[in-house]
Every structure is written in structure tokens, then in C-alpha cells.
Amino acid sequence: MGAPWSSCAFASLLFCLLSAAITQRVKVLDEVTGYLGQEVTLPCTFVPTGNEIKVSQVTWMQEAAGRKQNVAVFHPDHEPSYPLETERGRLRFKTQTLEDATLIIGPLRMADEGTYFCEFATYPSGNEGGITNLVVLAKPTNTAEAQEVKASNLELPVAVCISNRGKPPARITWQSGLNGNATVSEVTNADGTVTVTSYYRMVPTKEANGQRITCIVEHKTQPQPEALPVVLSILYPPEVTIEGYDDNWYLSRNEAMLKCTAKGNPPPTEFIWSTANGPLPKTVEVQGDILLVRNVDASVNTTFRCQATNRVGQVSTDQPIYVRGEYRGESMVLSVCGAFG
Ligand SMILES: *[C@@H]1O[C@H](CO)[C@@H](O)[C@H](O)[C@H]1NC(C)=O
Ligand SMILES: *[C@@H]1O[C@H](CO)[C@@H](O)[C@H](O)[C@H]1NC(C)=O
Numbered sequence: 001m002g003a004p005w006s007s008c009a010f011a012s013l014l015f016c017l018l019s020a021a022i023t024q025r026v027k028v029l030d031e032v033t034g035y036l037g038q039e040v041t042l043p044c045t046f047v048p049t050g051n052e053i054k055v056s057q058v059t060w061m062q063e064a065a066g067r068k069q070n071v072a073v074f075h076p077d078h079e080p081s082y083p084l085e086t087e088r089g090r091l092r093f094k095t096q097t098l099e100d101a102t103l104i105i106g107p108l109r110m111a112d113e114g115t116y117f118c119e120f121a122t123y124p125s126g127n128e129g130g131i132t133n134l135v136v137l138a139k140p141t142n143t144a145e146a147q148e149v150k151a152s153n154l155e156l157p158v159a160v161c162i163s164n165r166g167k168p169p170a171r172i173t174w175q176s177g178l179n180g181n182a183t184v185s186e187v188t189n190a191d192g193t194v195t196v197t198s199y200y201r202m203v204p205t206k207e208a209n210g211q212r213i214t215c216i217v218e219h220k221t222q223p224q225p226e227a228l229p230v231v232l233s234i235l236y237p238p239e240v241t242i243e244g245y246d247d248n249w250y251l252s253r254n255e256a257m258l259k260c261t262a263k264g265n266p267p268p269t270e271f272i273w274s275t276a277n278g279p280l281p282k283t284v285e286v287q288g289d290i291l292l293v294r295n296v297d298a299s300v301n302t303t304f305r306c307q308a309t310n311r312v313g314q315v316s317t318d319q320p321i322y323v324r325g326e327y328r329g330e331s332m333v334l335s336v337c338g339a340f341g
Contacts, residue, residue: 025049028118028130035221036138036167036193039106044118044130046099057121058093058101062114071116072103108136110167110192137221138193140166144215144228147199150312151206151236155181157199158208159230161215168220169194175227176213178202200230209234209265237313238264242306250324253296258319260289260306268308276303276318296323 027045034040046055060072072091073081076098082091094102101118113136119129144161158180163170174182180202187195200213215228240262249256262268271289273280281299285292293300301323307316 025053026118026120026128026130028132030131031133031135033135033137034105034108034112036110036136036191037107039104040108040112040134040136041094042103042105042116042118042132042134044101044103044132046101046120046122046128048099053125054123055098055120056123058098059119059121060101060103061117061119062112063117064111064114068117074098074101105134110136110138112136113192136167136192138165138167138191139221140164140170140193140196140217140219142170142215142217142226142228144230146230146233148233148235149204151204151209151234153203155201155203157183157201158204158232158234159200159213159215161198161200161217161228161230163196163217163219165189165191165193165195166219166221167193170196170217170219172196172198173216173218174198174200174213175216176200178208178211178213180213204232204234206234206236206265208232209236233265235265235312238262238268238308238310238315240268240306240308240315240317242304242317242319245319245321247322248324248327249293249296249300249321250327251296251298253327254294256293256296256300258291258304258306260291260308262289262306262308262315264308264310264312266310266312268310270309272307272309272316274305274307276305298323 025047027047029043032040032042057075059070061068062071070083072093074093074096080093080096085091092104094100094104105112113134116132116134117129119127122128140163142163146159147157149156149158161172163172169186172184180200182198182200184196184198189195209232211232213230215230217226240260242258242260244258260271273286273291283295283297283299291304300321303318303320305316305318307314
């Protein structure tokens with residue numbers, strides 16, 4: 001009279017021994033990794049341990065939703081059969097022999113992922129099989145770009161980085177010397193891949209314009225993290241200055257000049273010269289950002305104004321001019337210095 005536990009132990013031991021014998025004859029890989037849209041090979045061979053074992057048929061099954069379904073069957077008297085395939089040629093046996101049941105699947109779909117059973121119908125020992133886990137990965141397409149925003153004191157997304165259609169989802173981080181924050185979101189696509197989007201958010205100051213930050217995408221299918229540089233584009237209105245006034249404009253002087261410079265994003269290209277009282281005196285000549293006075297006379301004894309425009313705004317600045325009756329005599333001082341030097 002054996003106790004129940006001892007018969008249980010005996011049964012599982014026998015089972016272990018049997019499985020050991022089976023796994024020795026059927027050679028498969030525990031796990032195979034394939035890429036979406038590409039081909040994958042699931043190796044499966046039968047290595048007979050003696051002449052007395054006869055193989056009559058090989059069958060591949062896939063476990064889907066807890067149910068095993070035959071996906072590929074080979075019997076030497078018939079054409080190979082792929083019971084579930086609607087698209088011809090996506091599944092095929094590498095060879096049509098009873099020793100090698102290696103299966104090729106491709107182009108791979110996400111639904112191909114799962115557990116596969118390769119089974120040989122043998123005589124006299126019955127069915128013998130091996131299990132392979134197929135993992136389907138998808139290499140994402142990664143992009144990053146600046147989000148053009150106007151300078152402000154509210155936090156806004158200034159750059160976006162997208163890892164499109166990866167499996168598993170990619171990990172996105174940012175390298176930046178700026179005081180910003182990232183927000184990440186994931187969307188699962190119909191084909192099972194995941195699109196990850198990360199926005200870099202910060203208070204967009206005009207000083208941040210032209211600064212470089214880097215999006216780093218890490219993914220299982222990439223040997224190295226991918227670095228995607230982004231140059232920020234913060235829009236701001238022109239900052240206008242007038243240069244060239246030497247405080248030595250006197251009557252009958254030849255060649256006096258003012259230059260209007262303006263920083264801004266986008267860079268201002270249009271300059272309009274006027275005076276604080278209205279239109280320009282007839283004696284001045286405008287060449288874009290340059291205001292040229294060929295002969296200084298009383299009409300330029302005024303305040304000149306330069307207005308610069310870009311997409312964001314229109315800004316002007318003034319330069320008052322003081323026209324003297326005669327030469328101020330600065331170079332007199334210089335020549336006196338020169339006589340002593
Ligand atoms: C980052 O985001 C958190 C929460 O949204 C916020 O409290 C924090 O101030 C942000 N940090 C910066 C540097 O913007
Ligand atoms: C220019 O204007 C100032 C007052 O705005 C005046 O004192 C000066 O005499 C003027 N110069 C000439 C050359 O008229």
C-alpha cells in the first residue's frame with residue numbers, strides 16, 4: 001500500500017525522465033527574436049537516437065489566446081499545408097524532409113509573436129516536440145525638431161522628439177543645459193507597435209533662441225542610444241540700435257552716416273528710416289540699414305528714427321542729432337597730443 005504522495009512523486013519523476021529524452025531528440029531554440037516586416041527562422045530538427053524510430057509527420061502549432069492551432073503541417077505524401085494562412089508564402093518549411101521541420105515566417109506581423117510547438121509524429125514512441133518563444137520587435141523611426149514659439153513667461157513645449165512605431169516602446173530622455181522639463185506620452189498603433197512622443201517644455205526666453213539640446217532615444221533594437229540634436233527657435237521682436245553717431249556733425253561736413261542694426265528671430269530684414277517729426281530731409285540717402293548724409297546741413301539737425309520689422313513685431317528706436325555751427329576741433333586735441341608724443 002503506497003501512500004498517495006509517493007506515487008505522485010514517482011509519476012513526476014517518470015515525466016521528467018521522459019521529457020529529458022524528448023528534448024534530446026527534438027532540437028529547437030527556447031527563444032527567437034524577429035523584426036516586424038522581416039523574415040524569421042524557427043529551427044526545429046529531429047535527431048533520431050536509433051533506427052527503430054520512424055517519423056511520419058511534422059506539425060507546427062502556435063498558441064494563441066490559450067488555444068493551440070496548427071499553422072504548418074508536413075507529410076511526405078502531400079504538399080506542405082499552412083491551415084491558417086490567408087496570404088500565400090508567408091509561412092514555409094525550410095526543407096521538405098521529416099528530419100528538419102525548420103519554419104520560416106515573413107514578413108513578420110506583431111500577431112506572429114507567441115509560443116510555437118514543433119511536433120514530430122513518431123513510431124513507436126508517439127509525438128515528440130519542442131517549444132520556441134517568438135518575440136517580434138520593431139525598430140522605431142526617431143525624429144526630433146524645434147517647436148517655434150514666441151518668447152514669453154509661460155512654460156511651453158520648445159522641442160518635440162518622436163520615436164515612431166517601436167516595439168517595445170522606446171525610452172526618450174533629453175540632454176540640456178537649460179531649465180526645462182519633459183512630458184512623455186505613448187500611443188499603441190493598430191499593428192501593435194508603440195509611438196512615443198516627448199515634449200521638452202520650458203519658459204521660452206529670447207536667450208534660449210539658438211541653444212542646442214539633444215534628444216536621446218534608447219531602444220532594444222538599437223545597439224547605441226540615438227542622439228538627435230535640436231536647435232531651439234524662440235521668436236522675438238527686433239531689438240533695434242542705431243550706430244555711427246560720433247557727436248561731431250557740423251555744417252558743411254561731408255559724409256556722415258548712421259547704421260541701423262536689429263537682432264531678432266526671425267532676423268529683421270526690413271528697415272524704415274524716418275525722423276521723429278515725420279519724413280526724411282531731402283538731403284539724406286537711404287541704403288537699406290544705412291542712412292547716408294553727403295553734406296551736413298541744418299535739415300539733419302533732427303532726431304532720426306529706424307524701424308525694424310520681423311514676423312513677431314515692429315520696433316523703432318531714435319537717434320537725436322546735434323548739428324554744430326562748426327567743427328568741434330577734436331583732432332586739434334589729437335594733434336596737440338601728437339606734438340607731445
Ligand atoms: C517641471 O514640471 C513640474 C510639474 O509639472 C513643475 O512643478 C516644475 O516646476 C517643472 N520644472 C521646471 C524646471 O520647469
Ligand atoms: C540744432 O538744434 C539745436 C536745438 O535743438 C540748436 O541749438 C542748434 O543751433 C541747431 N543747429 C543748427 C546748426 O542750426
